[in-house]
Amino acid sequence: MENVIKVTVWNEYLKEQQEPDVASIYPDGLHKAIAAFLNRDSGISAGVSIISDPEQGLSEAVLDATDVLVWWGHRYHGDVQDHLVQRVVDHVRRGMGIIFLHSAHESKPMKSLLGTSGYLGWREAGEKCRVWAAAPAHPIAQGIPGQFVIEHEEMYSEPFGVPEPDATVFISWFEGGNVFRSGLCYQREYGRIFYFQPGHETYPAYHQPVIQQVITNAVKWAKPVTRIALRNCPQMEALEKIGG
Amino acid sequence: MENVIKVTVWNEYLKEQQEPDVASIYPDGLHKAIAAFLNRDSGISAGVSIISDPEQGLSEAVLDATDVLVWWGHRYHGDVQDHLVQRVVDHVRRGMGIIFLHSAHESKPMKSLLGTSGYLGWREAGEKCRVWAAAPAHPIAQGIPGQFVIEHEEMYSEPFGVPEPDATVFISWFEGGNVFRSGLCYQREYGRIFYFQPGHETYPAYHQPVIQQVITNAVKWAKPVTRIALRNCPQMEALEKIGG
Amino acid sequence: MENVIKVTVWNEYLKEQQEPDVASIYPDGLHKAIAAFLNRDSGISAGVSIISDPEQGLSEAVLDATDVLVWWGHRYHGDVQDHLVQRVVDHVRRGMGIIFLHSAHESKPMKSLLGTSGYLGWREAGEKCRVWAAAPAHPIAQGIPGQFVIEHEEMYSEPFGVPEPDATVFISWFEGGNVFRSGLCYQREYGRIFYFQPGHETYPAYHQPVIQQVITNAVKWAKPVTRIALRNCPQMEALEKIGG
Amino acid sequence: MENVIKVTVWNEYLKEQQEPDVASIYPDGLHKAIAAFLNRDSGISAGVSIISDPEQGLSEAVLDATDVLVWWGHRYHGDVQDHLVQRVVDHVRRGMGIIFLHSAHESKPMKSLLGTSGYLGWREAGEKCRVWAAAPAHPIAQGIPGQFVIEHEEMYSEPFGVPEPDATVFISWFEGGNVFRSGLCYQREYGRIFYFQPGHETYPAYHQPVIQQVITNAVKWAKPVTRIALRNCPQMEALEKIGG
Numbered sequence: 001m002e003n004v005i006k007v008t009v010w011n012e013y014l015k016e017q018q019e020p021d022v023a024s025i026y027p028d029g030l031h032k033a034i035a036a037f038l039n040r041d042s043g044i045s046a047g048v049s050i051i052s053d054p055e056q057g058l059s060e061a062v063l064d065a066t067d068v069l070v071w072w073g074h075r076y077h078g079d080v081q082d083h084l085v086q087r088v089v090d091h092v093r094r095g096m097g098i099i100f101l102h103s104a105h106e107s108k109p110m111k112s113l114l115g116t117s118g119y120l121g122w123r124e125a126g127e128k129c130r131v132w133a134a135a136p137a138h139p140i141a142q143g144i145p146g147q148f149v150i151e152h153e154e155m156y157s158e159p160f161g162v163p164e165p166d167a168t169v170f171i172s173w174f175e176g177g178n179v180f181r182s183g184l185c186y187q188r189e190y191g192r193i194f195y196f197q198p199g200h201e202t203y204p205a206y207h208q209p210v211i212q213q214v215i216t217n218a219v220k221w222a223k224p225v226t227r228i229a230l231r232n233c234p235q236m237e238a239l240e241k242i243g244g
Numbered sequence: 245m246e247n248v249i250k251v252t253v254w255n256e257y258l259k260e261q262q263e264p265d266v267a268s269i270y271p272d273g274l275h276k277a278i279a280a281f282l283n284r285d286s287g288i289s290a291g292v293s294i295i296s297d298p299e300q301g302l303s304e305a306v307l308d309a310t311d312v313l314v315w316w317g318h319r320y321h322g323d324v325q326d327h328l329v330q331r332v333v334d335h336v337r338r339g340m341g342i343i344f345l346h347s348a349h350e351s352k353p354m355k356s357l358l359g360t361s362g363y364l365g366w367r368e369a370g371e372k373c374r375v376w377a378a379a380p381a382h383p384i385a386q387g388i389p390g391q392f393v394i395e396h397e398e399m400y401s402e403p404f405g406v407p408e409p410d411a412t413v414f415i416s417w418f419e420g421g422n423v424f425r426s427g428l429c430y431q432r433e434y435g436r437i438f439y440f441q442p443g444h445e446t447y448p449a450y451h452q453p454v455i456q457q458v459i460t461n462a463v464k465w466a467k468p469v470t471r472i473a474l475r476n477c478p479q480m481e482a483l484e485k486i487g488g
Numbered sequence: 489m490e491n492v493i494k495v496t497v498w499n500e501y502l503k504e505q506q507e508p509d510v511a512s513i514y515p516d517g518l519h520k521a522i523a524a525f526l527n528r529d530s531g532i533s534a535g536v537s538i539i540s541d542p543e544q545g546l547s548e549a550v551l552d553a554t555d556v557l558v559w560w561g562h563r564y565h566g567d568v569q570d571h572l573v574q575r576v577v578d579h580v581r582r583g584m585g586i587i588f589l590h591s592a593h594e595s596k597p598m599k600s601l602l603g604t605s606g607y608l609g610w611r612e613a614g615e616k617c618r619v620w621a622a623a624p625a626h627p628i629a630q631g632i633p634g635q636f637v638i639e640h641e642e643m644y645s646e647p648f649g650v651p652e653p654d655a656t657v658f659i660s661w662f663e664g665g666n667v668f669r670s671g672l673c674y675q676r677e678y679g680r681i682f683y684f685q686p687g688h689e690t691y692p693a694y695h696q697p698v699i700q701q702v703i704t705n706a707v708k709w710a711k712p713v714t715r716i717a718l719r720n721c722p723q724m725e726a727l728e729k730i731g732g
Numbered sequence: 733m734e735n736v737i738k739v740t741v742w743n744e745y746l747k748e749q750q751e752p753d754v755a756s757i758y759p760d761g762l763h764k765a766i767a768a769f770l771n772r773d774s775g776i777s778a779g780v781s782i783i784s785d786p787e788q789g790l791s792e793a794v795l796d797a798t799d800v801l802v803w804w805g806h807r808y809h810g811d812v813q814d815h816l817v818q819r820v821v822d823h824v825r826r827g828m829g830i831i832f833l834h835s836a837h838e839s840k841p842m843k844s845l846l847g848t849s850g851y852l853g854w855r856e857a858g859e860k861c862r863v864w865a866a867a868p869a870h871p872i873a874q875g876i877p878g879q880f881v882i883e884h885e886e887m888y889s890e891p892f893g894v895p896e897p898d899a900t901v902f903i904s905w906f907e908g909g910n911v912f913r914s915g916l917c918y919q920r921e922y923g924r925i926f927y928f929q930p931g932h933e934t935y936p937a938y939h940q941p942v943i944q945q946v947i948t949n950a951v952k953w954a955k956p957v958t959r960i961a962l963r964n965c966p967q968m969e970a971l972e973k974i975g976g
Contacts, residue, residue: 082570093605093649095869106721113603115676117581121724127731130971132402132423137827137922139957146403147421147971157724158376158415159390161581161677166652166898171402171415173423175972177391177727179376179415188603189649190869225871233594236609236645239665239862239879240907243615326814337849337893339625350965357847359920361825365968371975374727381583381678383713391727401968405825405921410654410896419728421971432847433893434625469627477838480853480889483618483635483909484663487859620890620911634891635909646864646903647878659890659903659911665879667864667905 005223007046008066009034010057012076022201030072030201034101037212038070044219051076058084068097068222070215071104072199080108089113092191094230097222099215102199105156110195113188119161120180122154126203127175129153131182135169140183140194140217148210154200156180162195170214172197183214185221192222249467251290252310253279254301256320266445274316274445278345281456282314288463295320302328312341312466314459315348316443322352329353336435338474341466343459346443349400354439357432363405364424366398370447371419373397375426379413384427384438384461392454398444400424406439414458416441427458429465436466493711495534496554497523498545500564510689518560518689522589525700526558532707539564546572556585556710558703559592560687568596577601580679582717585710587703590687593644598683601676607649608668610642614691615663617641619670623657628671628682628705636698642688644668650683658702660685671702673709680710737955739778740798741767742789744808754933762804762931762938766833769944770802776951783808790816800829800954802947803836804931810840817841824923826962829954831947834931837888842927845920851893852912854886858935859907861885863914867901872915872926872949880942886932888912894927902946904929915946917953924954 011031016022018029026033031048038046049057051073058080063069069088073080085108092098092113100110105118129150133141157178163186170183182197196214198205205211255275260266262273270277275292282290293301295317302324307313313332317324329352336342336357344354349362373394377385401422407430414427426441440458442449449455499519504510506517514521519536526534537545539561546568551557557576561568573596580586580601588598593606617638621629645666651674658671670685684702686693693699743763748754750761758765763780770778781789783805790812795801801820805812817840824830824845832842837850861882865873889910895918902915914929928946930937937943 089603090605112600115577115601115603117578117677119677119719119721121722123724123726125726125730127726130421130423134402134404134423134425135408136403137919137957142958155724158378159380160378163651163674163676164379164411164654165408167408168412168425171423171425173417173421175726175728175730177374177417178724179374179378179417179423181378181412181415186651187869188651189605189607225869226874231607233607234609236611236643236666238611238613238615238663240663242613242663333847334849356844359821359845359847361822361921363921363963363965365966367968367970369970369974371970381675381713386714399968407895407918407920408898419970419972419974422968430895431625432895433849433851469625470630475851477851478853480855480887480910482855482857482859482907484907486857486907618909618911622890622892622911622913623896624891646866647868648866652867652897652899655896656900656913659913661905661909661911665862665905667862667866667903667911669866669900669903 004043004045005219006065006067007038007044007070007219008062009046009048009070011048011050011072012074013050014076016075017201025202025204030206033206034070034215038216038219041216044216051079056080056084058088060087063087063091063096066096067224068099068219070099070101071107071109072101073107074103074201077107085109085112092193093189095190095224095227097192097224099218099222100195102197105195113193114162114186116163117161119159121157121178123176124154125176126152127155130173132171132173133169134171135167138167138169139221140169140214142217143213144210150198150205150208152203153198153205156197190224190226190228194218194222247287248289249287249463250309250311251282251288251314251463252306253290253292253314255292255294255316256318257294258320260319261445269446269448274450277450278314278459282460282463285460288460295323300324300328302332304331307331307335307340310340311468312343312463314343314345315351315353316345317351318347318445321350324352329356333357336437337433339434339468339471341436341468343462343466344439346441349439357437358406358430360407361405365401365422367420368398369420370396371399374417376415376417377413378415379411382411382413383465384413384458386461387457388454394442394449394452396447397442397449400441434468434470434472438462438466492531492533493707494553494555495526495532495558495707496550497534497536497558499536499538499560500562501538502564504563505689513690513692518694521694522558522703526704526707529704532704539567544568544572546576548575551575551579551584554584555712556587556707558587558589559595559597560589561595562591565595573597573600580681581677583678583712583715585680585712587706587710588683590685593683601681602650602674604651605649609645609666611664612642613664614640615643618661620659620661621657622659623655626655626657627709628657628702630705631701632698638686638693638696640691641686641693644685678712678714678716682706682710736775736777737951738797738799739770739776739802739951740794741778741780741802743780743782743804744806745782746808748807749933757934757936762933765938766802766947770948770951773948776948783811788812788816790820792819795819795823795828798828799956800831800951802831802833803839803841804833805839806835809838812840817844821845824925825921827922827956827959829924829956831950831954832927834929837927845925846894846918848895849893851891853889853910855908856886857908858884859887862905864903864905865901866903867899870899870901871953872901872946874949875945876942882930882937882940884935885930885937888929922956922958922960926950926954
């Protein structure tokens with residue numbers, strides 16, 4: 001059991017997500033749907049946490065017990081408390097993996113880790129999206145076809161206000177004429193970061209097996225190589241004689 | 245005059261390009277069309293060179309007098325002699341800029357400089373292409389709209405077998421459902437490299453002002469910061485006492 | 489005059505910097521010493537701003553009138569107000585260049601823009617430092633020798649907790665046995681970022697011509713390519729018919 | 733057994749390496765010393781191949797049966813036949829990992845894969861070298877101390893003529909005053925590449941446990957994620973109606 005990857009799927013899960021149009025797709029919330037498919041992989045143990053939990057679901061106990069945090073948020077980005085954002089960021093810097101889904105591009109943790117605004121264009125027209133694997137050799141693309149279709153998705157468009165990534169794993173084509181780098185990898189000190197675009201709450205993207213596979217792969221890629229304790233800049237003794 | 249950027253536009257310009265369907269679009273060859281629009285910029289002085297010139301248009305004299313080489317080739321990649329490829333590569337490593345256009349993705353100099361195969365998917369269907377500026381802050385994207393249309397272009401598709409670039413300047417949307425990273429920057433030692441996808445010989449892409457602007461911008465970006473002579477790995481004296 | 493680069497050199501300039509050991513080296517403060525050598529370049533117009541100024545020297549008026557901000561801070565990182573940090577970060581994302589000097593590795597703006605902690609090892613032993621140009625073709629290295637000596641500098645050591653940079657311009661050798669990536673470039677949306685290690689307040693690094701040249705070069709490299717207004721994620725109309 | 737990583741250690745192993753000063757350190761050649769310590773890891777099965785073997789030790793059969801190729805060469809770089817270099821490069825592009833040791837910086841396969849000259853400064857003075865882990869979170873740095881000493885090594889110095897790496901894992905300090913990026917990662921299509929500086933033939937670097945650990949880690953990092961067959965650019969059918 002010691003190699004099982006411990007995942008926490010964080011979600012706002014406030015009233016909009018509990019209303020009929022979303023609840024008909026994700027009756028128990030997106031977080032539980034995501035945790036459920038992750039738990040079908042014997043190498044993963046996924047739990048959930050939501051913004052109305054104590055410490056907004058981001059206690060030290062929760063994060064200490066999390067190898068990879070999956071983040072879904074949209075309308076309540078601004079409500080996540082700054083000291084909790086800083087706590088998440090610190091855990092990533094010290095090794096916890098993090099996967100940002102869909103509208104998390106504007107979440108405080110993603111903006112804090114990437115240093116950018118997450119700017120993009122958008123359109124909610126239920127249009128067709130084709131996701132292309134631009135880096136087929138990347139671990140996150142294994143078992144994923146060269147191209148797959150999401151029948152209805154919110155459109156996100158370039159230019160995407162993020163740093164040039166370490167790896168451009170997926171690029172999406174949208175029926176209405178737009179393109180978007182939809183799967184991107186970053187490293188921030190000890191922590192690995194993956195952004196993945198699909199998952200508007202009114203469409204069933206997280207029920208689609210190929211998308212489940214991408215997120216499962218991403219969890220495995222983002223698990224900590226090693227994890228370190230809090231640290232301050234150390235004063236170091238000289239190794240060689242100075243002023244000899 | 246000393247700050248004028250000296251450009252050489254290299255082209256195969258063999259019989260296919262002189263036949264009616266191409267010649268009707270580029271009566272004097274693609275190279276002369278490209279040189280002509282570059283020469284409208286007072287900061288650029290562009291000449292041409294073709295595969296049937298002495299030393300295949302790639303003599304030391306030509307390259308020494310070139311700040312930025314623009315490369316268009318397609319059917320005769322294999323005919324470019326290896327020692328001339330090496331000469332081009334050496335000039336880039338020592339500071340000469342190079343711009344690879346369209347099917348130059350499989351040219352020997354591009355493969356030698358990037359280390360990859362230039363693998364991609366393709367389709368010749370005269371379809372619509374939308375080019376998106378993914379890096380609107382990049383010098384090559386200045387004055388270029390967020391998105392522009394090429395009415396008819398050969399389709400190139402991801403996955404594109406190139407290294408993760410230093411900058412992803414453009415990404416293209418194709419009518420038939422594909423995407424492609426169509427404007428990419430690299431650095432190899434002292435030389436700057438830009439790959440730009442548009443320009444199949446049977447369509448008039450190089451007559452389109454926005455494409456002319458991209459290539460003009462790219463020439464200015466790729467001009468040498470500094471240029472060095474041939475060099476071998478130097479033996480260096482110790483700066484500090486060893487074994488003290 | 490319109491092409492002159494407007495620089496603001498920001499400094500804490502609180503009591504420690506006004507005490508004899510620092511004041512003997514920088515009688516008017518490090519900020520004024522830096523601005524003075526920048527102003528010797530006819531292409532640069534440099535002013536100063538300090539933490540005790542209104543809005544901590546970071547008013548919208550100051551930043552709007554700044555092409556490149558140079559940041560020196562050490563003991564008072566924590567005192568810079570968060571909304572002003574956010575203002576600086578927003579200006580960088582929208583095109584303002586920024587140069588972080590020495591202990592700015594732990595400043596709030598640098599950590600916010602890079603997403604990392606700025607972790608490093610240090611030693612204050614007045615030891616010799618040799619700065620090597622690892623990217624001699626980079627604009628910031630022009631006119632700088634392959635290696636130069638700083639006779640006495642605070643030591644900073646790897647591992648340096650920053651993202652893999654876009655360019656590793658300088659790497660430093662320290663007498664006591666350490667190495668440090670001492671000149672690093674990043675881009676965050678429209679803004680360019682340069683970190684440069686030399687400049688502990690009790691040593692005269694900023695009086696050394698080669699260091700003045702590096703910072704002058706960095707200002708020219710970091711000046712905005714273009715600068716944009718505040719922006720939110722735009723809703724975009726479809727360019728192609730959806731659901732045809 | 734099916735998960736065992738198959739390694740081939742390639743070496744020139746010509747007369748210089750069989751002479752007393754080298755043979756006293758590596759009696760059976762560097763290749764056999766390297767294979768021997770790799771074989772102590774139960775997850776690795778390492779064989780050897782040398783330039784005097786049929787097809788210079790680089791037959792299709794050898795490469796097909798190799799997950800990760802380790803390359804040591806120095807005086808006979810020029811003797812490796814170009815079609816065999818191309819074969820190695822093709823295998824890397826299709827997924828085989830490759831580790832370049834020491835003077836392999838100027839080998840034909842490394843120059844072909846990186847696109848650069850491998851330029852560097854050097855000095856053979858048997859000086860002390862300190863290797864710093866600049867990316868302690870990288871898989872190749874696991875179990876390696878923050879800094880370790882090689883008592884006697886050939887000096888290699890910046891500037892190092894290679895592309896900006898995907899990861900700067902190690903940076904070395906040399907007693908004589910130089911620095912060098914001594915452990916660098918790259919990806920070329922499906923293949924992973926690691927360059928590691930230690931290993932001059934007249935010093936016992938490959939007998940040092942920490943260096944054995946780095947190379948063992950590197951083999952595990954470089955093993956193929958997936959491996960593909962030879963491929964040409966495919967013509968692709970349209971997925972969407974064109975000219976609708």
